[in-house]
Amino acid sequence: MKQLNSILEGFGSTLQLLVRTFSYIGSLPRQRARFIEQCYLIGYTTLPIVAILSFFIGAVLALQAGYSMQNFGAKQFIGSLVGLSMARELGPVMVAILLAGRVGSAITAELASMKVYQEVDALETMNIPPARMLVLPRLAAVLVMVPVLAIIADLVGWFGGAIVAKYTSFISIEPEAYFSVLRRYMKFQDVMNGLIKAETFGFGVVLVCCNIGLNTRGGPREIGAAVTRAVVVSLILILVLDYFVTKILL
């Protein structure tokens, strides 16, 4: 019961934070510097790990698909399988998980520290709402940066699959054939669906992490607990949202 109450409280406070943040949306142009800084942290600094991870996810996807599909002579369809998997599912989910691990945890740690060391209280005392100054630039930045990360993840994953498909002895599919099949069976709508999913996940992850960070109570030990909780909740949120968003978009 206590757990359920805690979950419901978390839902409620997150929604309240969302509403409060939207109410300050008009102040975003004045927070241009913070917005740019968050874009840099969320997007630019996450790019290398997104690229590396998506390359190898695409590669291993092609490898596994080639190994499985060679048994029934369908390995020429690897291109479409890797393309659709990366664009519709793995790209967005992987970007969201990286965001949760790399950006979400950092946001929670930062906001939890500010809360624990009463910096948030100081802001409120100065009549500066934390939702406006701390949450709004992050949410705006994630909305702008996540699609970019997702499209890069898709493309790098496709190329990773193409390289593996060409240089693996039991697959040996030329990149032209790989991309030809990929193009034949994919529509831009598939990529768009993936971007919408990534956007939803990224927005949810940052919102949840901000909320957990701002609601941290206690001493420095609670900061670590808040970060752990934020990452766990973010991962669960990603996978739960993934099912429903996919269902809606199909």
Added chain:
Amino acid sequence: MNNAQQTARVGLFFILGLALTWVTFETLSGGTLFKNKGYTLVAGFESLKELKEGDEVRMAGVKIGSVEKTRLAGRRAEAVLRIDADAKIASDATASIVMAGLIGTNYIGIDLGTAGAAPLADGAEIQTRVTPDINTIMTEIGNLGQKLEGALSAFGTTLNGDGKGGGLFQKLDKIVTDNSDRVSTTMTNLQEITTKLNKGEGTLGKLINDPALHDELIAAVAEIKSTASQAKGFITDAQGIIAQVKSGQGALGTLVYDETMANNLRVTVTNIRSVSDKLAKGEGTLGKLINDDTLYNTAQSTLKKADRALDGLGDSGPITAVGIVANSLF
């Protein structure tokens, strides 16, 4: 890092994202945003089978467009085809749903149509024809399998019997059992015959084993062939003659097919008959010559006299000979 650098990097990153999105869109959508979108055609089918939006439209194997939309229109299904602007489709060209693979990949195949036919305009309806899909083929194979099973069942019944009467094998077995003695005798006889043949005994054995007989036979066959060849030539000649006769050429042809000639011949025969009748009756000079003995007797007497006169000639000179002849004759 100062704010300006950070801003520049974020801006560059964002532009990179937009560019990649644009490239992806151009690649996957065929870059149709600012290009000439071509024109649409409507193709009506009884069923679109596995055809779906985005599938290719090919003419003679070349991609010329894609299926833009699929919809139900009354009692039929329609596919709206987006055709490239530079692809002209003849008004008598026909579209069909072609199966590209066994895993449900289909495309619209359009034939070239007639060379001089007018091209179809935007929004026009293209003629279609039905092609068998995989389900139809599988159904046909299923029916074939059932027929094959029925035929094999009937064959099995024939061989093994249907429970009431014995099958072919039982009947054969009964025949062999009942006639085992005869079969044995027949086999013995056959063995004897083949032994004799092998030894060259008897006519057939000699024929098989004796090379001289074989050569003679070959020679006889050659002779027969030659004769047959000659007969063939003869028949050819005869056919030629018959053909000539039929065409009324030559004496025989004229005789057979010329009516004037036939009439003349008829008249001639009538005349001959008249002459012969007169001859028989002794009429006329020739008739009397044949029928009157007096002329014969007179001639005989004359010849006798001449004979005597000639005998006298041998004994007398030439002047007296003339007198003797004259005397003998007159």
